[in-house]
Amino acid sequence: MSSPVQRILSDITRIPGVVAVFIVSKEGFVIDKAATGTLNLDEDAFAAMVTAVLGSIEQLGGELQIGRPEITTLEFPGHYLLIHDIGDNIVALLADRSQAVLGRLRYEMKKQAPRIANTL
Amino acid sequence: MSDGYKEGKFTLEEKVALPSGLINAIIAGYQIALNRTLGSGSAAMTQLLIKDVGEFLEEMLEEIGFEVHEIKDLKEDIPKAFKMLGISNNVEVETPEDGADQGDKYVIKIHDSVFKPVSMLLAKKGIAFTLSPESFVAAAIVRKAIRKVRPNAQVRVKIHPQKNPEDPLVIEVIVR
Secondary structure (H helix, E strand, O other), X not given: OOOHHHHHHHHHOOOOOEEEEEEEEOOOEEEEEEEOOOOOXXXXXXXXXXXXXXXXXXXXXXXXXXXXXXXXXXXXXXXXXXXXXXXXXXXXXXXXXXXXXXHHHHHHHHHHHHHHHHHO | OOHHHHOOOXXXXXXXXXXXXXXXXXXXXXXXXXXXXXXXXXXXXXXXXXXXXXXXXXXHHHHOOOOHHHOOOHHHHHHHHHHHOOOOOXXXXXXXXXXXHHOEEEEEEEEOOOOHHHHHHHHHHOOOOOOOHHHHHHHXXXXXXXXXXXXXXXXXXXXXXXXXXXXXXXXXXXXX
């Protein structure tokens, strides 16, 4: 039987275009994940990079005195990567640009992130 | 210089006397820059470095006669490695029961480390010491020993800020 957090992650992967969703601890580990296919990646490196990206954007916000970032959206040629701070952890969502609607992804991130935080 | 130097291999064979102040200044500089650019994200760098430093360290320790593959008792082997590397002659390893629900926990107390000025400086500035060389050495040894029996074990490190010069540097290595 899947855990509550796994059920939420599994729901997220049903959103059109979503390739994978990860929960990453700020210590640099992937805590949980769900994907629509097989992903070939070094999870430790990925977790460290996501944490570092969020950290550097937070520092940038501090330097510019414009506050903390809400959802960080990175646009790659074929993919979006959305990063959302949920306290001690981070939600990272990878989506295929050709199938995903960015507005929907952002909406779902805002909706699901507190649910994930509450279940951890 | 040996061929190792030319090949970019780290070695303990040849001893080059570098002032510890210079090494500490470089470590502190990297840590301050990392904290400035990555903020809380610098904590994640520790995990990546444990893996990379672990590989370098393994070779170096074996070069000076410390058989990483034959680690049996971490309470004895960690202090021995710190001594052999010239980091500290006084290291204690405890395994408290209270962390059992979170995984195996090793509390490593390092007295009079050669890197102590860095941890003192960073504590004063309120900067987390995520690049602590002591933590990489301790975590790499624990990781190597544990992965002999549990190949997928994850090793996490928590470094307590060292505020008083008399206090040891306290590192928690948690294995899950």
